[in-house]
Amino acid sequence: MRPARLALGILMSWGAVLHAQETHGDLRHLHGVVESAATGRPVRDAEVVVTWTAARAAGSTSARAATARQRTDGHGRFDLRDLPAQLVTLRVRALGYAPSVGDVDLRGADRLLTVHLEVATTVLQEVAVRADTARERLARVAATSTLDAAALAATRGQTLGETIKNLPGVAVVQFGPSIAKPVIRGLNSQRVLVMNGGLRQEDQQWGTEHAPNIDSFEANAVTVVRGAATVLYGPDALGGVVKVDHAAVPDTGHLRGDVALNAFSNSRQGALSIGVEGADLSLPSLGRTGYRLRVTTRAAGNGAAPDYYLSNTGFRELNGSLALGVARDWGRAELSLSRFSTELGVLRQAHVGNANDLQRAMTTEPRDSAFSYAIGRPNQRVAHTTMRARLLRQLPRDGQLDVVYGLQFNHRREYDNHGPLRFRNEPAFNLKLFTNSLDVRYTHARWRGWRGTIGSSAIAQGNQTLGKAFLIPGFDLWQGAVYAQEELAVGRLSVMAGIRGDAISQATIAFADAGIRSPAGTKAWRNGSGSVGAAYLLRDGLDVSVRVARAWRPPTVNERYAQGVHHGTAQYELGDASLGAEVSQGMEGAVRYRGRALQLEAAAYSNAVDRFIYLRPTAPVQTIRGAFPGFAYAQTDARLRGVELATSWSPHARVQLLANGTLVRGTNRVDGDPLFDMPADRATMSARWLGDAASRGRWYLGAGTLLVRQQDGVPSGTVYTLPTAGYALLHLEAGTTGARLLGRRADVSLTVNNALDTRYRDYLSRYRLFVNDAGRDVVFRVTMPF
Amino acid sequence: MPKFTSRHPFTLGAAFGTAALLLAACGDSSTAPGGESEVISRVTLTLTPSNGGAALTTYIDDSDGNGPTAPSAQVAIPALARNVMYTGTVKFENRLKSPAEDITAEVSAEANEHRVFYTVTGTGVTVTTTDVDGSNRPLGLRFTKAVGATATAGSTRVVLCHYDGAPKTAAATSCTGETDIDIAFAYTIAP
Numbered sequence: 001m002r003p004a005r006l007a008l009g010i011l012m013s014w015g016a017v018l019h020a021q022e023t024h025g026d027l028r029h030l031h032g033v034v035e036s037a038a039t040g041r042p043v044r045d046a047e048v049v050v051t052w053t054a055a056r057a058a059g060s061t062s063a064r065a066a067t068a069r070q071r072t073d074g075h076g077r078f079d080l081r082d083l084p085a086q087l088v089t090l091r092v093r094a095l096g097y098a099p100s101v102g103d104v105d106l107r108g109a110d111r112l113l114t115v116h117l118e119v120a121t122t123v124l125q126e127v128a129v130r131a132d133t134a135r136e137r138l139a140r141v142a143a144t145s146t147l148d149a150a151a152l153a154a155t156r157g158q159t160l161g162e163t164i165k166n167l168p169g170v171a172v173v174q175f176g177p178s179i180a181k182p183v184i185r186g187l188n189s190q191r192v193l194v195m196n197g198g199l200r201q202e203d204q205q206w207g208t209e210h211a212p213n214i215d216s217f218e219a220n221a222v223t224v225v226r227g228a229a230t231v232l233y234g235p236d237a238l239g240g241v242v243k244v245d246h247a248a249v250p251d252t253g254h255l256r257g258d259v260a261l262n263a264f265s266n267s268r269q270g271a272l273s274i275g276v277e278g279a280d281l282s283l284p285s286l287g288r289t290g291y292r293l294r295v296t297t298r299a300a301g302n303g304a305a306p307d308y309y310l311s312n313t314g315f316r317e318l319n320g321s322l323a324l325g326v327a328r329d330w331g332r333a334e335l336s337l338s339r340f341s342t343e344l345g346v347l348r349q350a351h352v353g354n355a356n357d358l359q360r361a362m363t364t365e366p367r368d369s370a371f372s373y374a375i376g377r378p379n380q381r382v383a384h385t386t387m388r389a390r391l392l393r394q395l396p397r398d399g400q401l402d403v404v405y406g407l408q409f410n411h412r413r414e415y416d417n418h419g420p421l422r423f424r425n426e427p428a429f430n431l432k433l434f435t436n437s438l439d440v441r442y443t444h445a446r447w448r449g450w451r452g453t454i455g456s457s458a459i460a461q462g463n464q465t466l467g468k469a470f471l472i473p474g475f476d477l478w479q480g481a482v483y484a485q486e487e488l489a490v491g492r493l494s495v496m497a498g499i500r501g502d503a504i505s506q507a508t509i510a511f512a513d514a515g516i517r518s519p520a521g522t523k524a525w526r527n528g529s530g531s532v533g534a535a536y537l538l539r540d541g542l543d544v545s546v547r548v549a550r551a552w553r554p555p556t557v558n559e560r561y562a563q564g565v566h567h568g569t570a571q572y573e574l575g576d577a578s579l580g581a582e583v584s585q586g587m588e589g590a591v592r593y594r595g596r597a598l599q600l601e602a603a604a605y606s607n608a609v610d611r612f613i614y615l616r617p618t619a620p621v622q623t624i625r626g627a628f629p630g631f632a633y634a635q636t637d638a639r640l641r642g643v644e645l646a647t648s649w650s651p652h653a654r655v656q657l658l659a660n661g662t663l664v665r666g667t668n669r670v671d672g673d674p675l676f677d678m679p680a681d682r683a684t685m686s687a688r689w690l691g692d693a694a695s696r697g698r699w700y701l702g703a704g705t706l707l708v709r710q711q712d713g714v715p716s717g718t719v720y721t722l723p724t725a726g727y728a729l730l731h732l733e734a735g736t737t738g739a740r741l742l743g744r745r746a747d748v749s750l751t752v753n754n755a756l757d758t759r760y761r762d763y764l765s766r767y768r769l770f771v772n773d774a775g776r777d778v779v780f781r782v783t784m785p786f
Numbered sequence: 787m788p789k790f791t792s793r794h795p796f797t798l799g800a801a802f803g804t805a806a807l808l809l810a811a812c813g814d815s816s817t818a819p820g821g822e823s824e825v826i827s828r829v830t831l832t833l834t835p836s837n838g839g840a841a842l843t844t845y846i847d848d849s850d851g852n853g854p855t856a857p858s859a860q861v862a863i864p865a866l867a868r869n870v871m872y873t874g875t876v877k878f879e880n881r882l883k884s885p886a887e888d889i890t891a892e893v894s895a896e897a898n899e900h901r902v903f904y905t906v907t908g909t910g911v912t913v914t915t916t917d918v919d920g921s922n923r924p925l926g927l928r929f930t931k932a933v934g935a936t937a938t939a940g941s942t943r944v945v946l947c948h949y950d951g952a953p954k955t956a957a958a959t960s961c962t963g964e965t966d967i968d969i970a971f972a973y974t975i976a977p
Binding site: 417511 | 816846848851854857882965966
C-alpha cells in the first residue's frame with residue numbers, strides 16, 4: 001500500500017509547539033512523542049523520517065533530497081538532531097497504523113511535537129516497518145525485489161516458490177503443484193538460502209525435490225536478493241537469498257485477527273488460515289506481552305493438465321505457530337514456536353525402476369487418472385519444527401543489537417512405490433536434521449557518514465540417516481563465521497564494503513552394508529567472502545550502482561557422498577568425497593529510476609564460478625535391476641551471465657502497466673557447453689485498471705501474460721530428449737481491498753491462471769519428461785479481519 | 787578470531803554459541819539405513835530336463851545389489867540339449883543379508899502385483915510361463931523351456947516387473963510397471 005499523503009489534522013494531529021528552544025546556529029532539533037490517536041498510548045518502534053531539500057553542493061546545479069530517520073523508543077519518543085533550519089517533511093509509519101505525513105517549519109526554532117497515529121483500517125495490507133537496517137542498505141547496491149503484504153495477498157495459498165516466481169531473476173524448479181524451489185539467477189537448492197523470520201531455514205535444501213518448509217501465510221513480506229549475499233548470510237547465499245519476514249509481534253491493541261480462505265479449481269485445493277494477535281496479555285514476571293497465533297491448513301487433490309489429471313499429486317498441509325513478544329524501553333524480545341507439516345504425493349509416472357521404464361514412461365501417453373484427494377505412493381512426509389528466540393536491542397543514534405537463536409528439527413520421510421512386504425510402511429528415506437544456530441549482529445551508531453554492521457554466526461547441525469535405503473550418510477556440521485560490513489555515504493555517493501570469514505567442518509559417519517560403502521570422513525574448509533559496491537545518485541529518483549563480490553561454498557554432504565538412484569529421472573547419482581569448494585567472482589551493475597509515473601530497474605551481471613559443482617553424465621551404471629544413466633558430481637569452471645528488467649508505468653492514475661524480463665546464460669567454460677537446468681528466457685507483462693468506490697473498496701481488474709522462449713541451451717551430454725519449447729500463458733485477475741462483505745470489511749480476489757488452458761511443459765518442471773504442466777486454475781481468495 | 791573486550795556484545799554471542807554447540811548433541815547423528823529395501827543380489831534359474839537327468843542351475847550375483855558395481859559374470863552357463871523340454875523355476879534372493887532372504891516368496895505372496903517376463907534371443911528355444919496369479923494372469927515364477935531340434939545358443943532375459951499404479955494385464959508381453967530385475971542369462975546348446 002502506498003502511504004497516501006493525508007491532510008493535516010485528519011489522520012494526524014500535530015500537538016502544539018510547547019516551547020521554542022534556543023537555536024544552535026543553523027542546526028535544528030526535532031523531537032517529540034508518537035501516540036496512538038485511539039488510546040493515547042505511546043507507539044513504539046514507529047519509523048520517523050524527516051526529508052528536506054539539501055543545499056546545493058558546490059559546483060552542482062540541482063538540489064538533492066536528504067533524509068534523517070529514527071525509530072521511536074519504548075515511550076514513543078524520537079529525537080532527531082542536526083537538522084537544517086528550513087521547512088522539512090515529517091513522515092511517521094508504524095505497523096498497524098495509517099502512515100502520516102506533514103510539514104514542519106524548523107526555520108525559526110527547534111520543535112517538540114506530539115504525533116497522533118490513527119489505527120489503520122487496513123491492518124493486513126500494511127507494509128511491514130522493516131527492522132532489518134542491514135537489508136535496507138544492501139538493497140541500494142545489490143539487486144533485490146520485495147513483495148509486500150499486499151502483493152503477497154495476491155498469491156496466498158500457494159507455495160513460497162510460486163509466490164516469487166514472477167519476480168525478475170527468479171524461476172522455479174517445480175514438481176507439479178506441491179513442490180516449487182526458488183531458482184535465482186540460474187542457481188537453486190544449496191546455493192540459495194531461505195531466511196525465515198531472521199533464521200536460516202535448514203530443511204535439507206540440497207534436494208531439488210525438497211521444497212522450503214514454510215507456511216506462506218506467515219509471511220508479511222518476501223524479499224529476494226539476487227546474486228551472492230554471502231557476506232551477511234554465509235556460503236549458502238552464493239546464488240541469492242529469499243527472505244521471508246514476519247510482522248513483529250504487536251505491542252499495542254487488544255485481541256484482533258484475520259481469517260483467509262482460498263479455493264483453487266485446478267487441484268480443488270482449499271486453504272484456510274486463521275491468525276489472532278494482540279498485546280493485552282499479562283504474564284507473571286513479564287508483564288504486558290504481545291502474542292500471535294496462527295493456524296493454516298491446505299489440502300489439494302490431483303492437479304489437472306489440460307487433458308488429464310496428474311496422478312498422485314495432491315498434498316495436505318497443517319501448520320501452526322505461536323509467538324510471544326515483549327517491547328520495553330531496552331528494545332524487544334520475541335519467542336516463537338512453529339511447526340510445518342505436509343504430506344505430498346509424487347507423480348506416479350515419475351517413479352521408474354530403470355532406464356527402460358523411464359524410456360517407456362516418456363514415450364507413452366500419460367495415463368488419465370480420476371480426480372482424487374488420496375495420496376498414494378510414492379509420497380513424502382515432512383515436518384519442520386522451529387523454535388526461535390530473538391532479542392532486538394535499540395541503541396542510541398540508530399544503533400542496534402540483534403541476537404537470534406534458532407533450534408530447528410526437520411524430519412523428512414520419503415516412501416517408495418513398493419518394498420518388501422514386512423517393511424512396506426517403512427520410509428525408503430528417513431532423514432532427521434537438527435540445527436542450532438546463533439546469529440549476533442551489531443549495527444553501530446552512525447558516525448560521520450559511516451554506518452555498519454559486525455556480526456557472528458554459529459551453526460551446529462546433526463543429521464540422522466535412517467529408513468530403508470541409503471541416500472546420504474549421517475553427518476555433523478559445525479560452522480562459525482565473523483563478518484563486517486560498512487557503508488559510507490558521501491554526498492551523492494554511497495560506498496559499501498563487506499568481508500566475512502567462515503570456518504566449516506563436516507564429519508560424516510561411516511556406513512557399510514554389503515551393497516553400500518560410505519566412509520567416515522572429517523573435512524574442514526576455511527575461506528572468505530567479500531563484496532565492494534557503490535551507488536551514485538545521478539539525479540532525483542535516478543541512481544546507478546555497481547558491485548563486485550567474491551563468494552565461496554563448500555560441497556554439501558550429498559555432493560560428496562550421494563549414492564543411489566533418483567527415481568524421478570532414473571539417474572544414478574554418485575558423490576565425490578574429494579570435491580573442493582567452489583568460488584564465485586562476480587560483478588553486477590544496476591540502474592534504478594523512481595519517477596512519479598515510471599519506475600524502472602535494470603540489472604546485468606556476470607559471475608565466474610571456478611570449480612562449479614555439477615552432475616556430469618558418466619557411463620551407464622549396470623545393476624541387477626538393469627541399466628541406469630550414470631551421473632557423477634564433478635567440478636568445472638562455469639560462468640553465469642544475465643540481465644533483468646523490471647518496470648512499472650502508470651500513464652494514468654487508474655492504469656498500471658508492469659513488465660519484467662529475465663535472461664540467464666550458464667556456460668561451462670571448459671568445454672563451452674551450456675549448463676544444465678538453466679531457466680529459459682522469460683518475460684511477464686500485465687496491465688491493471690484501478691478504482692476506488694465506497695462500497696467496493698479499492699478494486700482492480702487486470703490481465704497479464706507470461707512469455708517463455710524456447711530453451712536452446714541444453715548441454716550435449718544430456719541423456720533425455722527434454723521438452724524445450726517456449727510457451728505463452730494468459731492470466732486474468734480482479735479483486736478489491738476493503739469491500740463490504742456480509743457486513744464486514746473484506747479483501748476479495750478472483751484470479752485465473754493459464755486462462756486459455758494452454759498445454760505446455762516448462763524446461764525446469766521435473767515432471768516435464770512425463771506430463772504437461774497444470775492447466776487452467778481459477779482461484780478465489782477472501783481475507784477478513786475481525 | 788578477533789579479540790573483544792568483556793563488555794562487547796560478542797562475549798554474549800560466544801556464550802550463546804557455546805550453549806548452541808552443546809545442544810547440538812541432542813540430535814545424535816547417525817547413519818543407520820535399515821538395509822530393508824527390496825534388494826535382490828542373486829537371481830538363479832533352475833532347469834530340470836523332463837526326460838530325467840540332473841537339474842541345471844545357473845545364477846548371477848550383484849555384490850552390491852542396487853549399488854554402482856556391475857553384476858558379476860554368470861556362474862555355470864547351462865548347456866541345453868536339443869529336443870528336450872525343461873521345467874524351470876526362478877529364484878530371487880537377497881544374499882547381502884545373513885541368513886540370505888528369499889524374495890521369491892514375497893513375489894509369490896504378492897502375485898497380483900508381479901510378473902516375470904522371459905525374452906529369448908537365439909533360435910529354436912521357447913519359454914512359456916506355467917503359473918498364474920490369483921486373477922488367473924501369468925506370474926512367471928515357473929515356466930517351461932522347450933529346446934527345438936535346430937536350437938542355437940543365445941540368452942534368456944529375465945525381467946521382474948512390479949505393478950503398482952499400472953494395471954497388470956494377462957496379454958502383456960513386456961513390463962509396463964516398474965522393473966525390479968532386468969538381467970540376461972546366456973545358454974549354450976550341448977553338442
